[in-house]
Amino acid sequence: MGSLLNPPDGFVFTGQDFAYIKDRIFALAGIRLSDQKDKMVYSRLSRRIRELGLGDFAQYCLRLEHDRDEQIQFINALTTNKTQFFREGHHFDFLAAIAEDHPAPLRIWSSACSTGEEPYSIAAQLVSLGRREDRILATDLNTQVLATAQSGLYDVNEAASIPPGILADTFLKGRGDQAGWMRPCRQVRDRVTFRQLNLIGPWPFRHKFNLIFCRNVMIYFDRPTQATLIERFYQQLEDGGFLLLGHAEGLDKHQQGFVSLGKTIYQKVAV
Incomplete structure (x- = not known):
């Protein structure tokens, strides 16, 4: 195939390269990339190619074939992570x-906890109600966003979406060298456990859940993968439990x- 994108100061990126990348991200993460995502793929992966000192996308595709560490970086680069505290407040x-x-x-x-705003919002909501024993498992495929989530540090501008009463009760504002940052209080952080997990891989859970949040991630999967996930969520919920989607x-x-x-709130019922 001919060159798909070939900037004068960039890397050769052919249709064959793009086809391989689409197949690889689907195999690794279940994500279906549309043909319109070529520029996004080029932008995000060209940085990795430059960091690795490779000559073009063809070399990078060869690297992906057997390098497990690079497969993680590949997934990190191509997964979208837009989120905010208390997004979709009705939930x-x-x-x-x-x-x-x-x-x-x-x-x-x-x-699909991304950088942590969702699980910390869940925990803050519950702690603000005086609850101290609830447990939240927060998982994501992307190791970089999980590192941000585990740090618990956020720009204070993100406070704008947090209800004022909950913000006052459950978040701490940084001082000194942490001015301009905020962090959930200890009671909130202690409610949340972060783990790396691929939704299309095994789920090593010992217990079922009362609620599962899977918001704004199903849209990246094809219909068969969505159907499989919904069935697995059903099996992972307690009877009468709830599934919340985007x-x-x-x-x-x-x-x-x-x-x-x-x-977009669904309750498990007997079938």
Whole structure:
């Protein structure tokens, strides 16, 4: 194939290279890249090629074939990580209502936690209600975003999306050399455990969950992968548990095992 992108000061990137990269990210992460993502792929991976001292995308594709460490960097580069605290606030209103009706500790899975805003929002919501025993497992495929999440440090400008009362009760503002940063308080951080996990790989869980958050990630999978994930989520939920999806996502109306409660909230029912 001819050159797809070939900037005068950049790397040769052919249609064959792009086809390989699309196949590889699908095999490794289940992510389906559209043909319109060629410029995004070039932009993100050309940085890796430069860092590795390689000559072109063909050499990088050969490197990907057997280098497990580079496969992780490849996934990190191509996964999107846009998020914010208390995104889709109606889900946190729902969480508060569930907590009021469920005095026993909740087990919650934030299955695509990115840089940590979602699981810390879940924990902050619960801690603000006086709950101290709930546990949140936060997982992501991308090791770089997990490192950010585990650090717990965020730009104070991110506070704008946090309800003021919860912000005052559960977040700390940095001083001195940490001025301009904020961090969830210890009670919030202690509720969350971070782990690296590939959603299309094995799930080594010993317990089922009361709630699973899988928001704004299903859109990157093809329909068969989505269907498989939904079935696995069903098996991983307690009876009567809840699955929360992103605002642009939803279950097929013929999907068995869940009933819609509205606003991309689904409850597990017997089939």
